[in-house]
Amino acid sequence: MSYLSIQNVSKIYPRKKTKALQDFSLTVEKGEFITIVGPSGSGKSTLLNILTGFEEPTTGSIILAEQDITKSAPKDRDMALVFQEYALFPHMTVAENITFGMKIRKTAKKKRQEKLDWVTSELGLTEVVNVLPKNLSGGQRQRVSLARAIVRNPKLFLMDEPLSNLDAKLRDQVGDLILTTHKKLQATTLFVTHSQEEAMSLADRIIVLKDGVIQQIGTPHEIYEKP
Ligand code: ADP
C-alpha cells in the first residue's frame, strides 16, 4: 500500500462543464518529493484544492496513510500548505506566527519553545524571532511560512508556487532549504509550480500536467534529458 494514493480523480466544474482534472492517478511513497508542473489552467490548483478539501472531486479516491481523506473534513486532513502569499498574521511576531498552531492544539509550552528554537535555527530565523512580518524580507517571510508548516509535523506537505514571489537568488536559497528540511524530516511533499527549472531541480519525480491530464511522470532525468 502506497503512502499516498490518488486514484482516478476528476473534477468537472459544473457552470461551463470545465474538465479541470481528468482521471488523475498518482501513488507516492513516504519521503518522496514530487513536483507537479504545468502552465496556467492545467489543473494544479484544482488538485491542491481537492487534496486540502476546499473542493470535492467529481469522482475518484484519495488515500493518505491508509485513511480515505475524501471522507474527512479539511481540518482533519493532516496536511500543511505553503503558498505564494505568505499569509502570516501581521500583528504577530515571527515566534507567535510559528507557534500559533501549536498553541491552538494545546502543545505544552516547553515543547513549543523547543520546536521554535529548533525550526528557527534550521531555517536561519533566530535573529528575527521577535520581529513583525512587515519588517521581514520576502525570503524571510517565506521561511516563516515554511517553519509554521514544519512544526505541525504533517503527514503531507503541499507547496503551491512557494518560490514564485522571490528573486532568482532567494529562489535558490529557499528552494535549497525546502529540500534540506524535506530530507531531514523524511517528509512527503507535493510541490506545484509552473517553472520547469524548479520542478527539475527539486523533484524525485515530476508530473507534467496539461489541460487537466497527466502528460508524463518520471524522474527529472527521464523527463528532460534528451537521449
Ligand atoms: P492552474 O492552477 O494550473 O492554473 P486551475 O486548477 O486553476 O489550473 O484551473 C484548471 C481549469 O479549471 C481552468 O480551465 C480554470 O479556468 C478552471 N477552474 C478553476 N477553478 C474553477 C472554478 N472555481 N470554477 C470554474 N472553473 C474553474
Ligand code: ADP
Ligand atoms: P509530535 O509529538 O508533534 O509528533 P515530535 O516531537 O515527534 O512531534 O517531533 C517531530 C517534529 O518536531 C518534526 O516534524 C519537526 O517539526 C520537529 N522537530 C524535528 N526535530 C526536532 C528537534 N531536534 N527538536 C525540536 N523539534 C524537532
